[in-house]
Amino acid sequence: MSDDQARLLRERGERLRHAAQSIGITHAAKAAGVPYTTLRDYMNGSEMKLSAVASLARACGVSLDWLAFGVGAGLDADGESSAPVRGGHQVVIPWLSPQPDEGLRVGKSWLEAALPRDPATLRLINVSGDAMAPTLREGDLVIVDTDARAVQGGAIFALRVEGDILLRRLERRLGGGIRALADNDRYPPQELQTAEAAGLDVVGEVVWSGGLPRG
Structure with a gap:
């Protein structure tokens, strides 16, 4: 590697460090689906995968051009995103159930682009179990x-069942009722008749998921 290449990687790593620190490094790693140790290596000047750079730019609310090349919308002198956003540059998505930390802090520009929904209605869940594998894995965030x-449409929903949160794909049956499906074939479908479906405690629809890179 030439001296110029090494310098460019160090500068990119510093931009990434400032961007990640603006929303919290741990939150940046979770939001981008990048392992914390990999993010640390990137900040120290290691070569970055383009897909990881793009994901980190979205999570931190900065432009890909700025993070990769130092041009375009980045961070201002106060460490805040200079991208045009409304009402502040960060949004915290709280956990559905109480947790030790506040939730997932993401760049508002990323949220507005990726999830054009009311942030006040969004909640964070940590996937537990393998019922929705391979779509969702243990430890993923949704x-x-x-x-x-x-x-409608076979989307994945969070359900509250006897105090626990379950994730299932729900389909409305033509004759009434609902079919609850796990993506893992080890879990059989559950047929809910109309009366049972009416009593189903649907928390909300899963609109985003992220986790460690798969390969």
Whole structure:
């Protein structure tokens, strides 16, 4: 590697460090689906995958051009995003159930582009179990829109069942009722008749998911 290439990587790493620190490094890694150790290596000047740069730029609310090349919308002198956003540069998506930390802090510009929904209705859930594998894996993060509870089109919903949160794909049956499906074939479908479906506690629709890179 030439001296110029090494310098460019160091400068890119510094821009990434400032951007990630503006929303919290741990939050940046979670929002972008990049392992924390990989993000740390990137900040220290390691070569970055283009897909990771793009994901980190979205999560931190900066432009891809700025993060990769130092041009375009980035961070101002106060460490805030200079991209045109409304009402502040960060949004915190709280956990559905109480957790030790506040939730997922993301760039508002990313949220407005990726999830054009009312941020006040969004909640964060940590996937537990393998019922929705391979679509969702243990430890993945999902964002649920608690204002979207109408069952249609086979979307994945969060359900509250006896105090626990389950994730299932719901389909409305032609004759009435709902079919609840797990993406893992080890879990059989559950047929809910009309009366049972009416009592189903639907928390909201899963509108985003993220986790560690798969490969």
